[in-house]
Amino acid sequence: MRALVAAALVALALPASAFAHANLTQREPDFGKRLATSPPAVLLHFDQGVDVFANSIEVRSARGALVTAGPARTIDKQRIATVPLRHLPKGAYTVRWHVTSFEGHVISGVYTFGVRVVAPPPTEAYGSAGPTTFEYIVRWGYFVGLALLVGGLAFRLLVVGKRATPALERRFYLVAMVGVLASIELGIVGFLLRARDAFQLPLGRLVYGDLSPLAQGTRFGTAFIAMTLGFALVAAILFLAWLTERPVLLWPAFVIGLVLCSGLSLSGHSAVDTGSSWRSELADWVHLSAACLWVGGLAQLAFVVWPSAPGLRREAFLRFSQLAAVLVGLMVGAGVYLAYVRLPQASDLWQERYGQVLLLKSALVGLALSWGALHHFVVRPALERGRGTGSRAISRSLLGESAVAMAVLLLAAVLVDANPPERPVKQPAAAISR
Amino acid sequence: MQPPPEVVHWMFGTGFVFLGLCLLAETIVGRKVWRRRAWRAYLWPSVAFLMGVFMWPVMVFFTSSAIHMLAHGVWAQAMMLAGAAQLGLVRGKLRNPLWELTLPFAFAVSGGAFLIHEQNPWLFSRAAFLHHALGWTAIVGALVTLALFARPRSPVFNAGFAVVFLAFSVLLFCDRNVAPIFGHLSPLAGGR
Numbered sequence: 001m002r003a004l005v006a007a008a009l010v011a012l013a014l015p016a017s018a019f020a021h022a023n024l025t026q027r028e029p030d031f032g033k034r035l036a037t038s039p040p041a042v043l044l045h046f047d048q049g050v051d052v053f054a055n056s057i058e059v060r061s062a063r064g065a066l067v068t069a070g071p072a073r074t075i076d077k078q079r080i081a082t083v084p085l086r087h088l089p090k091g092a093y094t095v096r097w098h099v100t101s102f103e104g105h106v107i108s109g110v111y112t113f114g115v116r117v118v119a120p121p122p123t124e125a126y127g128s129a130g131p132t133t134f135e136y137i138v139r140w141g142y143f144v145g146l147a148l149l150v151g152g153l154a155f156r157l158l159v160v161g162k163r164a165t166p167a168l169e170r171r172f173y174l175v176a177m178v179g180v181l182a183s184i185e186l187g188i189v190g191f192l193l194r195a196r197d198a199f200q201l202p203l204g205r206l207v208y209g210d211l212s213p214l215a216q217g218t219r220f221g222t223a224f225i226a227m228t229l230g231f232a233l234v235a236a237i238l239f240l241a242w243l244t245e246r247p248v249l250l251w252p253a254f255v256i257g258l259v260l261c262s263g264l265s266l267s268g269h270s271a272v273d274t275g276s277s278w279r280s281e282l283a284d285w286v287h288l289s290a291a292c293l294w295v296g297g298l299a300q301l302a303f304v305v306w307p308s309a310p311g312l313r314r315e316a317f318l319r320f321s322q323l324a325a326v327l328v329g330l331m332v333g334a335g336v337y338l339a340y341v342r343l344p345q346a347s348d349l350w351q352e353r354y355g356q357v358l359l360l361k362s363a364l365v366g367l368a369l370s371w372g373a374l375h376h377f378v379v380r381p382a383l384e385r386g387r388g389t390g391s392r393a394i395s396r397s398l399l400g401e402s403a404v405a406m407a408v409l410l411l412a413a414v415l416v417d418a419n420p421p422e423r424p425v426k427q428p429a430a431a432i433s434r
Numbered sequence: 435m436q437p438p439p440e441v442v443h444w445m446f447g448t449g450f451v452f453l454g455l456c457l458l459a460e461t462i463v464g465r466k467v468w469r470r471r472a473w474r475a476y477l478w479p480s481v482a483f484l485m486g487v488f489m490w491p492v493m494v495f496f497t498s499s500a501i502h503m504l505a506h507g508v509w510a511q512a513m514m515l516a517g518a519a520q521l522g523l524v525r526g527k528l529r530n531p532l533w534e535l536t537l538p539f540a541f542a543v544s545g546g547a548f549l550i551h552e553q554n555p556w557l558f559s560r561a562a563f564l565h566h567a568l569g570w571t572a573i574v575g576a577l578v579t580l581a582l583f584a585r586p587r588s589p590v591f592n593a594g595f596a597v598v599f600l601a602f603s604v605l606l607f608c609d610r611n612v613a614p615i616f617g618h619l620s621p622l623a624g625g626r
Contacts, residue, residue, distance in 0.1 A: 023498055024498070192500060195500065206500055207499070207501040208500070209500050225494040229490055232487060232490040232510070233487070235514070239521075
């Protein structure tokens with residue numbers, strides 16, 4: 001015990017290892033700037049002194065050509081790192097920088113600017129890569145979290161209503177909390193992974209990366225900010241509803257959750273690709289929301305109602321069956337419209353990677369719908385006749401349908417990060433934003 | 435558009451001074467007297483929970499470095515968790531006394547986040563000093579609340595718990611963006 005106290009006192013008294021890291025305070029030209037003329041140099045202002053190497057600041061054109069006119073150096077007591085530029089023709093440019101704080105920390109950043117064109121977002125900077133398999137998995141987990149939350153809330157409010165038992169209520173809140181936490185945490189992980197794609201840095205160096213161009217200069221960043229704040233609010237409301245036993249509070253949580261689904265639609269392909277319009281954004285939101293409500297509702301039926309409220313099984317199944325029919329109709333209708341917008345030709349379905357994934361997803365949706373149809377036409381009549389509520393086969397069948405629906409979400413995660421084939425029309429080069 | 439970081443720290447300092455004074459008052463007058471009005475039992479856990487909610491905007495709008503963003507996310511969740519667990523216990527929704535351990539856990543995680551995210555040495559600048567001091571205060575807070583879990587009626591540990599929050603608030607109110615500490619400011623800290 002004495003040794004522990006002594007160690008704590010020594011650790012407290014001694015200064016931490018002498019590391020200092022500088023912060024970028026200003027960029028010239030600034031991030032996302034559309035310049036009328038070629039800038040003479042790139043200047044990065046820091047709040048502390050920094051060391052640079054000759055290649056510490058690289059400026060590249062959209063095709064990857066290096067456009068610096070000399071080595072990087074520092075000025076103004078080493079607080080400004082600068083590199084001279086050649087005369088830049090019209091186009092988008094990527095600045096990648098790595099400087100060393102006096103105490104040895106390497107800090108990094110990437111940003112873009114344009115000369116007589118709109119600058120692309122950092123996710124489209126030259127040298128950016130991704131997405132990786134891990135990103136697909138994170139995105140999938142995010143979708144599952146969203147489904148558990150939004151679908152769970154819809155199920156609790158529209159299907160269960162006032163018939164909830166204490167045991168069901170406990171399970172419902174547990175599942176919904178898992179959903180909202182997954183949405184928050186995986187949203188943050190997804191944002192950092194996207195930053196890593198843009199920075200092209202290992203994690204150890206990414207932690208000192210300046211994320212502000214990504215957070216504040218892209219649709220993805222705006223969606224990240226709005227959705228993180230929104231889900232934190234939903235978590236707080238959900239907790240208050242549980243604490244005060246007032247299910248009426250679940251309504252605002254549900255509405256906010258449903259609105260937040262639009263964050264993905266407003267920052268994804270449906271908002272920015274060629275042919276996008278408010279109709280494609282709306283269709284994307286309807287598609288995603290209906291899928292979340294359907295998958296989340298199935299999960300509630302399989303993991304909440306069946307094990308914890310046997311008396312509610314029949315009624316919940318029948319009511320959800322009606323809701324699911326509407327949801328599936330909306331999901332399929334919106335999905336077909338989006339496929340029409342995103343795939344210029346029918347042959348893209350088997351010739352392009354995006355089309356192939358879409359085809360596979362459609363096959364899985366078909367399987368899930370067949371499973372749902374089996375429930376609708378076989379299980380439902382049996383339940384209406386008052387039979388089968390104790391059947392384990394139904395429980396297992398519901399779990400199976402839920403598993404297939406979650407597999408559909410995995411393919412949806414792949415599609416979100418994949419680029420649809422380009423339409424053969426002229427488009428402004430730098431207007432693309434993910 | 436964004437307020438300077440020191441202003442945000444002062445805002446949270448105000449929250450902590452409120453928490454500390456509530457807990458100190460409860461220690462002085464005793465739990466029985468303090469809880470004569472039922473809502474008082476919910477006061478400090480609600481404020482802690484609310485402060486956690488308000489930490490999220492800080493997390494998403496101050497993204498100058500990834501580690502800074504992550505540290506604020508950790509504090510937001512730690513405060514929400516600790517406040518929520520205490521509210522659940524007060525309300526009777528949570529009955530297992532082990533939920534009390536969320537407090538030392540939240541303190542320990544918050545302290546760790548402070549110490550990991552501050553990369554400068556103690557005397558680099560005032561902000562660096564305060565981050566180190568806040569980190570170690572949180573670690574002390576974890577030990578105090580652990581002791582409180584073992585002896586919940588101890589006036590010493592209850593007072594210690596309140597003093598930890600008051601110390602937090604003093605340290606946060608002392609924060610300035612670029613300022614010396616004990617007359618010392620690193621030439622690298624931007625104070626020239």
